[in-house]
Amino acid sequence: MKIDFDGIQAFVVIAELGGFSKAAEHLHVTQTALTRRLQKLEAYLGLRLLDRTTRYVELTVVGREFLPQAQTIVGDVTRAVSRLKDVSSRSRGNFTLACIPTMASQMLPKAMRRYAETHPGNRIRIIDASGFEVRDAVLHGQAELGIGLPTESHVELEETLLLEEPYMFFCREEHPLSRKKQIVWSDLHEAELIGISTMSANRIFLDYQLAKRGIKLSGTYEVRHLSTAIGLVAAGVGVAILPNSTLEEGARPGLCRIPLTSPTIKRKIVILRKRNSTLSPAASAFFDLVLDQAGSS
Amino acid sequence: MKIDFDGIQAFVVIAELGGFSKAAEHLHVTQTALTRRLQKLEAYLGLRLLDRTTRYVELTVVGREFLPQAQTIVGDVTRAVSRLKDVSSRSRGNFTLACIPTMASQMLPKAMRRYAETHPGNRIRIIDASGFEVRDAVLHGQAELGIGLPTESHVELEETLLLEEPYMFFCREEHPLSRKKQIVWSDLHEAELIGISTMSANRIFLDYQLAKRGIKLSGTYEVRHLSTAIGLVAAGVGVAILPNSTLEEGARPGLCRIPLTSPTIKRKIVILRKRNSTLSPAASAFFDLVLDQAGSS
DNA sequence: CACCACTTATGCGAGTATAGAATCAATTCT
DNA sequence: AGAATTGATTCTATACTCGCATAAGTGGTG
Structure with missing residues (x-):
């Protein structure tokens, strides 16, 4: 018929x-x-x-x-x-993006501003979640794109590097280490370290990198979110080793950010999408925009 | 596009x-x-x-x-x-038919039975109305087909002859004329005639036919519907000249139906449709059926 | 009644599109 | 590694649709 x-x-x-x-x-x-x-x-x-x-x-x-x-x-x-x-x-239309919280407040705002200029009317639904959740959201189709950490490589996932950022040492100005221009890992033996939950992708990555170099950290406290860790540092509870972008430059007076070297450890931020799946034009445009932004910085 | x-x-x-x-x-x-x-x-x-x-x-x-x-x-x-x-x-579907009352109770039932056999499920909406109204209904598209009397020919109307039927004389058995085998118009001079409203197509046709032959009727009573006239005759109010099909054979005991001759006047019954307009298949099938029925009787 | 203005229908030629048969290529299962 | 499955591709023949030019039908007009 x-x-x-x-x-x-x-x-x-x-x-x-x-x-x-x-x-x-x-x-x-x-x-x-x-x-x-x-x-x-x-x-x-x-x-x-x-x-x-x-x-x-x-x-x-x-x-x-x-x-x-x-x-x-x-x-x-x-x-x-x-x-x-x-x-x-x-490229009209809306799409969903999963993103880890630090990047949501760090890199995303600029990208979203630029996207809004070129694609007025398009809405981006943002799922802010942990690294693992971001990965799952993309994998299961709840989000077309994800911004998060590299994962064990999965056949259905395609990761593209956006940026690398070093782990830094954060403490209050009164802290004995706050004067140093840079800190090496061995300086930290007896510090009161505020660690991140061992369940977080962040922590797993960090432990792995350190273990490779024979370094072992033992934290006194343990929290789940980086922003909580920063809060505790600011309150004088202890010190923390966190990705640089956890705290915007100058956001919290009284807190010091000091480079950690020997070795410098960096975490990678990637943008995730499902392999072999076609993005909606709206998402595709955002993807290109973020890559462009990452490449030019 | x-x-x-x-x-x-x-x-x-x-x-x-x-x-x-x-x-x-x-x-x-x-x-x-x-x-x-x-x-x-x-x-x-x-x-x-x-x-x-x-x-x-x-x-x-x-x-x-x-x-x-x-x-x-x-x-x-x-x-x-x-x-x-x-x-x-x-030929699935419904259609509307306009029809004068006598034919609705006379010829239509048989046609509708046959139609229902060959086209189960199809519904026919019937507008029973006067000859003039039938004509207008067809002309204005309220009905696809009409069964009625011939009209002054209209360019947009196409009439097909279905049958002719003679006018008959109706009276009660007690009436002096009831014994006659046939009646001529001049017998009626002093009868108490029940006439049909001068506005009806029927009456106009009859008057015209009689006038051509120099006959003039004057009715004592006047009603609008043929069935009313029959009722009055049955009640003994008077006699009437009506188309043969006004009364089904043997429907009313005590009433006589006598041929009127010199001359015999017949009215034509036609089926009407708009010229140059295509009938719906449902209506078209009915049209064919009615013509076939008329031809074979 | 012939002619005109206007509108839809048709014959014809050409370019395009579409379908199918056979084959290829990629992927999974054994 | 090989068989089996399935979507993609190539090639070719057919069918389709279009547009041009023109015919044919219809109502109005002098």
Whole structure:
């Protein structure tokens, strides 16, 4: 059963404009084409939809009954299709992004500002979650894109490096180590370290890197979120080793940020997407934008 | 903007069945054709609707969003079209018929019974009205067909003769004229005649026919409907000259029906339709049936 | 009544599109 | 590694649709 949409559209336009020639002009085809399309449709259906002489065009009884249906059909189709073309050509549409909290307050705002300029009206739904959750959200399709940490490589995931940032030492100004220009890991033996929960991707990564170099850290306290850790440091509870971007420059007076060397350990931030899956144009545009931003910094 | 319905249908079926080959079988085309239809649609839209490898076929984000719309579109169209094909091939559907009351109780029942046998499920809406109203109903499109009296010929109306019936004399058995085998018009001079309203098409026709022959009738009473006239005759109020079919044979014991001759005047019953307008298949089938019934009687 | 203005229908030629057969290529299962 | 499955591609033949030019039908007009 091969359905003739052109014929239905021809019928609707001819009926609405009351003539083949007018309809032809409106559809940017010749009158000949319309005559034939309607003839073909009528032949296919086996009934007449329009009674026409060279003087009048008017609906038959069946045509009058069919017209409203035909109108909604044509309307629905053209509306749906033109919406899709809009989605395609101008990257219109919304999408969902999963992102770890530090990056949500660090890198995302700038990217979102730029995106809003080039794609006004598009909304980004943000899932801020832990590194693992970001990974799962992308994997299971809850989010088209994810910003997080590198994971054990998964066949269905594609990671693209956005940036690397060093781990830094954070303490209050009153702390004995606060004067040093830089700190080595062995300085930390007896510090009151505020660690991150061993369940976090961050912590696992850090432990792994340190273990490779024979370093072992034992924290006095343990929290789940980097922002909590910063809070505790500020409150004088202890010191912490955290990614540089945990704290914006100058955000908290009284806190010191000191480079950690020998070795300098950096964590990678990647953008995640499912392999072999096509991004929506809206998400794709964002992806390109973030890569561009990362490359130019 | 040329819209590719086949492509949309291909998309829906492939998405629903989860594979090109299965979908191809379902649509009775080759897998090649479907691959191309979808490619063409995607190229036209400028975006990918299905991510496919040789192993999996799955929706993209955009495709998932579009699928429900596409499904309703395809559903609506195929439903509407197949309904129309049904209307065409099996004359399914309802129509409206205008009919004068005598014929509605006389000739129509048989026609409707036969129609119901060949077209079960079809409904006929009947407008029972005067001869003039029947004509107007057809002319203005309230009814596709009309059964009534011949009118002054109108360019837009086409009349086909169904039957002719003589005017008869009706009286009670006690009436002095009831013994006669036939009655001539001059017998009626002093009868108490129950006439039909001068506004009715029936009366106008009868007066015209009689006037041509120099006969003039003066009624004592005047009513609007033939059935009322019969009632009055039965009640002994008077006698009446009415078309033969006003009373079914043997319907009212005690009433006599006597032929009127010198001359015998007959009224014609015609079926009316608008000229140059196409009947719906349902109405057309009824039209043929009625003509056939008239021809064979 | 012939002619005119206007509208739809048709014959014809050409360019395009679409379908199918065979084959290829990628992927998974054994 | 090989077989089996499945979507993509190439090639070719057919069918389709379009547009041009023109015919044919219809209502109005002198």
